[in-house]
Amino acid sequence: xxxxxxxxxxxxxxxxxxxxxxxxxxxxxxxxxxxxxxxxxxxxxxxxxxxxxxxxxxxxxxxxxxxxxxxxxxxxxxxxxxxxxxxxxxxxxxxxxxxxxxxxxxxxxxxxxxxxxxxxxxxxxxxxxxxxxxxxxxxxxxxxxxxxxxxxxxxxxxxxxxxxxxxxxxxxxxxxxxxxxxxxxxxxxxxxxxxxxxxxxxxxxxxxxxxxxxxxxxxxxxxxxxxxxxxxxxxxxxxxxxxxxxxxxxxxxxxxxxxxxxxxxxxxxxxxxxxxxxxxxxxxxxxxxxxxxxxxxxxxxxxxxxxxxxxxxxxxxxxxxxxxxxxxxxxxxxxxxxxxxxxxxxxxxxxxxxxxxxxxxxxxxxxxxxxxxxxxxxxxxxxxxxxxxxxxxxxxxxxxxxxxxxxxxxxxxxxxxxxxxxxxxxxxxxxxxxxxxxxxxxxxxxxxxxxxxxxxxxxxxxxxxxxxxxxxxxxxxxxxxxxxxxxxxxxxxxxxxxxxxxxxxxxxxxxxxxxxxxxxxxxxxxxxxxxxxxxxxxxxxxxxxxxxxxxxxxxxxxxxxxxxxxxxxxxxxxxxxxxxxxxxxxxxxxxx
Numbered sequence: 224x225x226x227x228x229x230x231x232x233x234x235x236x237x238x239x240x241x242x243x244x245x246x247x248x249x250x251x252x253x254x255x256x257x258x259x260x261x262x263x264x265x266x267x268x269x270x271x272x273x274x275x276x277x278x279x280x281x282x283x284x285x286x287x288x289x290x291x292x293x294x295x296x297x298x299x300x301x302x303x304x305x306x307x308x309x310x311x312x313x314x315x316x317x318x319x320x321x322x323x324x325x326x327x328x329x330x331x332x333x334x335x336x337x338x339x340x341x342x343x344x345x346x347x348x349x350x351x352x353x354x355x356x357x358x359x360x361x362x363x364x365x366x367x368x369x370x371x372x373x374x375x376x377x378x379x380x381x382x383x384x385x386x387x388x389x390x391x392x393x394x395x396x397x398x399x400x401x402x403x404x405x406x407x408x409x410x411x412x413x414x415x416x417x418x419x420x421x422x423x424x425x426x427x428x429x430x431x432x433x434x435x436x437x438x439x440x441x442x443x444x445x446x447x448x449x450x451x452x453x454x455x456x457x458x459x460x461x462x463x464x465x466x467x468x469x470x471x472x473x474x475x476x477x478x479x480x481x482x483x484x485x486x487x488x489x490x491x492x493x494x495x496x497x498x499x500x501x502x503x504x505x506x507x508x509x510x511x512x513x514x515x516x517x518x519x520x521x522x523x524x525x526x527x528x529x530x531x532x533x534x535x536x537x538x539x540x541x542x543x544x545x546x547x548x549x550x551x552x553x554x555x556x557x558x559x560x561x562x563x564x565x566x567x568x569x570x571x572x573x574x575x576x577x578x579x580x581x582x583x584x585x586x587x588x589x590x591x592x593x594x595x596x597x598x599x600x601x602x603x604x605x606x607x608x609x610x611x612x613x614x615x616x617x618x619x620x621x622x623x624x625x626x627x628x629x630x631x632x633x634x635x636x637x638x639x640x641x642x643x644x645x646x647x648x649x650x651x652x653x654x655x656x657x658x659x660x661x662x663x664x665x666x667x668x669x670x671x672x673x674x675x676x677x678x679x680x681x682x683x684x685x686x687x688x689x690x691x692x693x694x695x696x697x698x699x700x701x702x703x704x705x706x707x708x709x710x711x712x713x714x715x716x717x718x719x720x721x722x723x724x725x726x727x728x729x730x731x732x733x734x735x736x737x738x739x740x741x742x743x744x745x746x747x748x749x750x751x752x753x754x755x756x757x758x759x760x761x762x763x764x765x766x767x768x769x770x771x772x773x774x775x776x777x778x779x780x781x782x783x784x785x786x787x788x789x790x791x792x793x794x795x796x797x798x799x800x801x802x803x804x805x806x807x808x809x810x811x812x813x814x815x
Contacts, residue, residue: 224270224692225249227291228377229263229344231429238262241382248687256280256289260429261346265291268690270473270573281319283327284312287348292319293378294341294363297469334439353427359440360698361421361675364683370415372432380550383416398649404554404635404803405676407651412551421675444663445708459727466696467493470576477574478502483516486578488736489728490696494576495524502527506564509534511745523733533563535755548688552810554803555677556746562685569689579682580697583669584706585724586714587741591665594632626655629665635799643776662711748798752784763808777804
């Protein structure tokens with residue numbers, strides 16, 4: 224685990240600069256391989272096999288294969304046993320060496336055997352190529368620059384920017400950002416810098432400098448699953464229990480992030496079975512938090528609990544650091560509390576289990592309810608002028624085809640807003656699979672957009688800023704395939720979300736946690752904009768540093784929020800719009 228980078232020529236000074244730019248990801252040591260046509264770098268976060276030699280770039284027996292790895296393969300013990308049985312010799316206990324010998328044995332097909340979160344680069348001396356890959360669900364990021372026969376890669380964009388390239392905003396990606404609040408792979412916000420898609424790999428021929436991009440995995444969803452309720456609940460519990468146990472593989476202590484919601488409570492409860500001295504970490508805000516629910520779960524499972532409040536002073540103190548580590552703009556205010564909590568946790572721990580992906584795979588979001596029930600309700604909303612934007616959007620849903628109705632449900636800026644911002648929307652349709660059921664369509668779309676481009680990046684960038692690795696039991700391949708195959712009635716029953724998950728853990732968790740409604744982080748953006756961020760935001764909007772969009776409309780939106788009452792739910796959509804603009808402006812000022 225840590226950070227990796229490299230390129231297709233020899234430059235000792237550049238590779239050292241690149242590694243130093245991501246040293247926060249791997250504070251336990253650095254290592255390099257510099258050859259005639261290859262430079263590789265590695266910043267190590269030591270979590271498995273803590274010996275010094277294991278922090279070096281790993282090679283095979285005759286040094287014809289070298290690997291730089293960021294990540295973990297949870298089933299590496301079984302893979303290693305099989306390889307040893309086939310005659311492979313190991314000189315470390317590292318995951319990197321297991322990947323290397325798997326490639327040696329199976330070639331590119333080795334990727335299909337890995338259950339984990341990873342990116343890596345293998346230098347194959349004999350084939351004269353680089354082999355780069357990213358995990359199936361995009362938990363770990365990998366970026367690359369490819370232009371004029373120059374190929375550069377890194378765990379973060381800031382590593383690539385150490386090379387003397389021309390920084391330019393990609394207009395297509397800017398349109399995506401204002402449509403979704405993030406860019407969608409292969410796009411990044413920069414021209415000529417790309418994200419490697421999840422479940423894809425790249426082969427770079429070092430002789431011709433040509434790249435080949437291929438997919439190695441496709442999620443198969445069972446449309447005919449039919450299992451009795453009692454058995455399904457048992458399978459759900461069993462799969463999550465196995466996934467948590469698997470993700471506790473490490474040579475350093477592991478803790479959990481505990482929000483007090485059902486997902487993190489399940490992970491914490493299961494983890495406490497395998498670690499009787501489990502530590503849990505929670506964060507809240509000065510005027511809004513769920514710390515009482517997190518404390519309830521901690522007491523129930525007898526964990527050592529740590530609570531923190533993200534104060535207004537902390538927001539001011541940590542905001543620039545959040546923008547620095549975000550790498551490219553992502554308009555999600557929850558990045559800030561995750562950064563803050565990771566900072567506190569890093570003083571004692573390197574690994575945290577979280578409840579991330581639970582909402583996507585078991586159907587926990589209000590947006591699923593709004594889309595599914597809203598399309599029916601919208602038929603009865605009078606076609607008159609409506610002041611509330613949420614109701615206006617709801618009234619349109621029955622008139623739109625499924626994919627456009629779902630995008631209307633999840634997007635922040637309306638067409639009217641984008642027109643006034645002088646931004647043309649850019650919608651992505653390729654992840655809407657028509658032969659799936661309605662709920663499955665939404666979940667599959669989210670797994671390939673908001674999960675990969677927002678939530679996974681939040682977890683990776685904000686925790687690795689302090690050398691902390693987050694692991695997601697809900698993002699296990701077996702769980703995702705199983706949960707997405709379930710019928711709607713096991714996920715959503717009227718307004719009751721995550722029906723099956725609650726049923727499966729009804730006797731395992733405190734009843735209060737099982738029965739409570741999902742609340743979310745509820746980051747108080749509206750309050751921050753009206754107080755501690757007000758002057759800062761006004762200065763950004765009046766700064767003429769670029770003409771990428773019409774700032775006058777942003778000023779209009781901001782004035783509307785300032786005049787509004789203190790009602791979080793009513794201000795939520797407007798606050799999200801302003802946060803999306805705010806993050807872009809702050810990021811632009813740092814990078815350009």
